[in-house]
Ligand SMILES: C[S@@+](CC[C@H](N)C(=O)[O-])C[C@H]1O[C@@H](n2cnc3c(N)ncnc32)[C@H](O)[C@@H]1O
């Protein structure tokens with residue numbers, strides 16, 4: 001089969017599947033309480049793709065070249081019986097299966113996820129300082145419970161465990177060094193992420209972004225770092241290793257160094273909309289095809305057709321004009 005590429009020559013390699021738009025946190029940069037309050041119209045259950053529908057889509061995407069699937073949300077661990085879905089997806093041949101979580105329920109669920117066939121895991125944790133962490137998740141959730149989840153994930157053999165840190169100027173930037181110190185030599189890989197202008201509810205300003213170069217310089221001043229080669233085309237993190245061999249870190253410079261040219265990611269929302277860019281305003285309704293009478297071949301052709309005409313490169317075009325365009329929320333599309 002000829003490899004499916006989009007208009008800019010980018011293959012389809014990664015699929016992110018959101019399994020819920022709900023979350024038990026209200027991170028200030030993602031689901032601010034003023035917007036995601038009691039009356040927020042979350043998706044009704046019947047709108048969500050079923051596990052069977054997700055599995056069918058995953059197999060179709062794998063047939064088109066997808067090699068890596070990441071389960072996300074909202075908070076994926078809120079989806080009931082998620083380990084059953086993990087088991088179904090782990091059976092799709094040739095696919096590396098991972099999941100991003102806020103870690104709140106991880107201590108309870110990590111072993112079952114591993115047993116079901118999950119390969120790796122990413123935990124989002126913005127600060128080790130309890131007060132800062134509670135303020136950022138905005139539901140007063142204590143940091144020790146996320147750390148306990150990370151420990152259980154490590155013990156269960158989910159390897160490597162990565163920790164995502166969204167850095168916001170004057171909010172948690174003073175926690176960068178403590179994070180680096182705490183996780184060096186533990187096998188946990190830190191990933192610092194520039195705060196992005198996703199959605200339209202988080203009141204993003206460029207001043208809030210701590211550039212990746214600044215983060216690397218800050219850590220390197222205390223613990224010398226050496227750059228690592230990218231492992232594959234489209235790797236989003238710039239990776240660095242500690243010169244003394246105590247592990248690696250990564251920075252995701254989505255704002256200061258956008259990587260659209262190598263973007264191989266497709267995103268499926270919990271209600272079955274395919275988004276070809278994190279910043280795409282409109283999704284393609286795959287659920288209608290799955291719930292209609294499309295055959296597997298027709299479904300595959302439809303997805304290939306959407307990918308073939310993809311030309312999104314929002315982050316590279318980010319300008320004053322694009323700043324005001326409507327965008328999807330991160331909690332809906334899953335990062
Ligand atoms: C939307 S969350 C969904 C998965 C899960 N709830 C979690 O927090 O890991 C996926 C990732 O997006 C990140 N994220 C959310 N809003 C962001 C923003 N405005 N800029 C950068 N990263 C963001 C989160 O920190 C998290 O690592």
Ligand code: SF4
Pocket residue numbers: 023024025026027030031073074075102124330331
């Ligand atoms: S970043 Fe994750 S944990 Fe935080 S509000 Fe968004 S979806 Fe929830």
